[in-house]
Amino acid sequence: MHPLVVQYRAVVVKEVRQTVRDKRVMALLTLVPLVQLFVLGFAVNFDVRHVPTAVVDRDGTVESRDHARTLLAGDTLDLKAEVRDEQSAEELVERGEASVALVFPPDFEEHVLRGSGARVQALVDGSDPVRSGVAADAVARHAALRASQHLREQARVRGETPPRPAVELVPRVLYNPELATAVYVVPGIAAMLLLIVTTIIMAMGLARERESGTMEQLQVTPLRPGILMAGKVTPFLLIGLVDVGLALSVGAWVFGVPLRGNLGLVALATLLYVLSTLGTGLLIATLSRTQQQAFVGGFLFMLPAVLLSGVMTPVRAMPDWLAWVTYLNPVRYYVEVLRGALLKSAGLPDLWPQVLLLAVFGAMVMAVASRRFRKTTA
Amino acid sequence: MSAAPEGDGAPDVALEEVRRSFGATQALRGVSLAVGRGEVYGLVGPDGAGKTTAIRLMAGLLRADGGRVRMLGEDPTHPRSQVRESLGLVPQRNTLYGDLSVDENLHFFSRLFGLSKEDFAARRERLLDITRLGRFTGRRADALSGGMYKKLALACALLHRPRVLLLDEPTNGVDPVSRRELWELLYTLVHEGMTLVVSTPYMDEAARCHRVGLLYAGELIAEGGPRELARRHGVAASNFEAVFLALVERRNGGRAA
Numbered sequence: 001m002h003p004l005v006v007q008y009r010a011v012v013v014k015e016v017r018q019t020v021r022d023k024r025v026m027a028l029l030t031l032v033p034l035v036q037l038f039v040l041g042f043a044v045n046f047d048v049r050h051v052p053t054a055v056v057d058r059d060g061t062v063e064s065r066d067h068a069r070t071l072l073a074g075d076t077l078d079l080k081a082e083v084r085d086e087q088s089a090e091e092l093v094e095r096g097e098a099s100v101a102l103v104f105p106p107d108f109e110e111h112v113l114r115g116s117g118a119r120v121q122a123l124v125d126g127s128d129p130v131r132s133g134v135a136a137d138a139v140a141r142h143a144a145l146r147a148s149q150h151l152r153e154q155a156r157v158r159g160e161t162p163p164r165p166a167v168e169l170v171p172r173v174l175y176n177p178e179l180a181t182a183v184y185v186v187p188g189i190a191a192m193l194l195l196i197v198t199t200i201i202m203a204m205g206l207a208r209e210r211e212s213g214t215m216e217q218l219q220v221t222p223l224r225p226g227i228l229m230a231g232k233v234t235p236f237l238l239i240g241l242v243d244v245g246l247a248l249s250v251g252a253w254v255f256g257v258p259l260r261g262n263l264g265l266v267a268l269a270t271l272l273y274v275l276s277t278l279g280t281g282l283l284i285a286t287l288s289r290t291q292q293q294a295f296v297g298g299f300l301f302m303l304p305a306v307l308l309s310g311v312m313t314p315v316r317a318m319p320d321w322l323a324w325v326t327y328l329n330p331v332r333y334y335v336e337v338l339r340g341a342l343l344k345s346a347g348l349p350d351l352w353p354q355v356l357l358l359a360v361f362g363a364m365v366m367a368v369a370s371r372r373f374r375k376t377t378a
Numbered sequence: 379m380s381a382a383p384e385g386d387g388a389p390d391v392a393l394e395e396v397r398r399s400f401g402a403t404q405a406l407r408g409v410s411l412a413v414g415r416g417e418v419y420g421l422v423g424p425d426g427a428g429k430t431t432a433i434r435l436m437a438g439l440l441r442a443d444g445g446r447v448r449m450l451g452e453d454p455t456h457p458r459s460q461v462r463e464s465l466g467l468v469p470q471r472n473t474l475y476g477d478l479s480v481d482e483n484l485h486f487f488s489r490l491f492g493l494s495k496e497d498f499a500a501r502r503e504r505l506l507d508i509t510r511l512g513r514f515t516g517r518r519a520d521a522l523s524g525g526m527y528k529k530l531a532l533a534c535a536l537l538h539r540p541r542v543l544l545l546d547e548p549t550n551g552v553d554p555v556s557r558r559e560l561w562e563l564l565y566t567l568v569h570e571g572m573t574l575v576v577s578t579p580y581m582d583e584a585a586r587c588h589r590v591g592l593l594y595a596g597e598l599i600a601e602g603g604p605r606e607l608a609r610r611h612g613v614a615a616s617n618f619e620a621v622f623l624a625l626v627e628r629r630n631g632g633r634a635a
Contacts, residue, residue, distance in 0.1 A: 003492040006489050006492060007489060007490055007492070009489070010485075010486055010489030010490060013486075014475065014478065014482075014486050017477075017478060017482065018475065018477055018478070021477050022477070212472075212473070212476075213469065213471045213472065213473035214473050214474070214475060216439060216469060216471075216473055217467070217469065217473040217474065217534075218490070219438075219439055220437050220438070220439070220462055220465060220466075220467045221462060221487065221490040221491060222462045222463055222490065222491065222492070223490045
């Protein structure tokens with residue numbers, strides 16, 4: 001066997017032994033990602049339901065009560081309190097006890113019966129834009145529905161054919177027909193957890209080698225820095241692959257994430273992605289003297305990497321200049337591959353740009369990291 | 379201790395006017411020394427004298443700011459230097475893998491030096507025999523006593539039969555019995571033709587070396603055989619501390635260290 005292969009194997013075996021023996025690292029590599037996936041899969045939910053609502057019915061008529069009942073009938077708005085005036089309603093919103101207040105004016109029924117444009121005021125708490133947007137949308141939908149019902153009723157009274165709307169929207173949701181948040185979020189969480197685990201483990205592992213002095217012992221052997229690096233990276237590449245397998249199994253089993261696409265493509269993208277995250281961990285380690293510095297460095301990298309990846313918020317929603325930054329982020333490409341392959345059955349013909357960019361990023365970060373690593377260990 | 383062997387020409391280890399600083403601190407100020415083949419050279423001096431810096435420069439772990447370092451005729455910091463194949467280092471700190479066993483550490487380092495399985499088996503047996511670690515092969519390195527740990531570090535450094543062995547305070551924190559055993563072990567290696575550079579803060583260990591270099595505040599204030607240095611200062615070789623204190627006093631213009 002070639003001496004370099006012998007050295008490489010020795011480093012791999014040593015890394016595996018040390019990793020398996022360190023119960024905390026083993027937990028960090030296997031159990032923690034699974035538990036976090038489980039918890040975050042349930043916790044991260046964009047479905048807005050049961051918005052606490054205050055009602056101010058200053059009309060107190062059959063018509064106003066009927067409208068209020070219809071508005072609160074679904075599971076979007078929940079009646080929190082009925083209050084006498086707008087000021088009391090505003091106070092409820094200010095204290096956070098209600099997110100929406102519906103105000104029916106004293107002449108509400110009269111305007112409805114006359115067909116002269118009755119108004120319901122909706123006071124919406126804008127400090128939670130998602131929730132208030134959904135609540136405002138629910139009120140608007142109710143108004144549109146009632147308007148169309150009113151027009152049809154009037155036509156029926158006049159003995160005419162009820163008018164049909166000029167444009168009718170018939171939505172059909174593809175890939176995730178139930179619009180379940182978990183289906184969209186779980187692949188993102190898997191990418192995020194893999195990033196955290198591999199970057200931190202690599203950065204701290206190498207920093208520990210330097211801090212404890214073992215690196216110095218290795219430097220007086222004929223072991224080349226490149227072989228040491230390859231040997232250290234290999235076990236974590238495989239662990240990363242296993243982690244993604246576990247995460248997707250839990251995702252499918254617990255959260256109903258479909259596994260439609262080419263799993264070979266997912267495995268390839270995972271390997272390239274983990275190469276990037278490990279390379280970043282290595283780079284952070286070359287810039288750190290202690291494990292503590294490596295940990296902080298890893299954290300400072302991970303936070304923007306997750307936020308600028310599309311895992312939590314869509315890249316399309318970011319300002320243009322910030323969206324450009326996401327092109328430098330491997331997490332973005334990996335999440336696109338996971339979501340594309342798993343949810344849309346997209347294959348290499350659709351996702352090759354992302355896979356190629358993952359490979360380019362992985363190769364570049366590894367090259368820079370190994371250059372620095374050689375410099376700092378030569 | 380037997381007399382120093384006659385050198386056959388170029389020294390195995392040479393420092394020529396070597397200077398090295400860490401920030402504003404000058405660790406070595408133009409130190410020159412040469413260690414011949416099969417010699418036991420003691421770098422003796424108090425803490426902070428520059429002993430560890432000198433050893434690290436010889437091992438290629440540091441670059442000199444000025445002057446020249448030669449190990450077996452090569453610059454040990456050169457990336458293509460083959461010197462690592464012929465060099466062993468026992469650092470002052472515990473630098474083995476504490477979470478690996480004695481045997482696993484030996485096996486790991488043997489693979490890095492490219493030893494075949496047969497060679498490793500033979501050397502492992504001999505090293506475990508001379509270090510008396512045979513009964514502890516399954517014990518984790520971080521569970522060994524100070525003396526046993528040093529012996530394991532020595533065994534790991536000797537696996538590839540280096541021509542030069544650098545030892546940085548190998549007896550530091552080691553009990554007197556283990557200390558004596560360690561020196562006996564070092565003599566065995568010298569008899570086999572190895573060159574040894576040993577740093578130590580213990581003056582009594584100077585007498586165990588063929589030649590000593592007395593380091594003080596980054597300067598080599600004296601060099602020679604221990605008996606010769608003692609004779610020069612009119613004290614017994616066993617009282618080497620008196621030699622050292624006299625030299626420091628002279629350097630400081632009459633003031634002791």
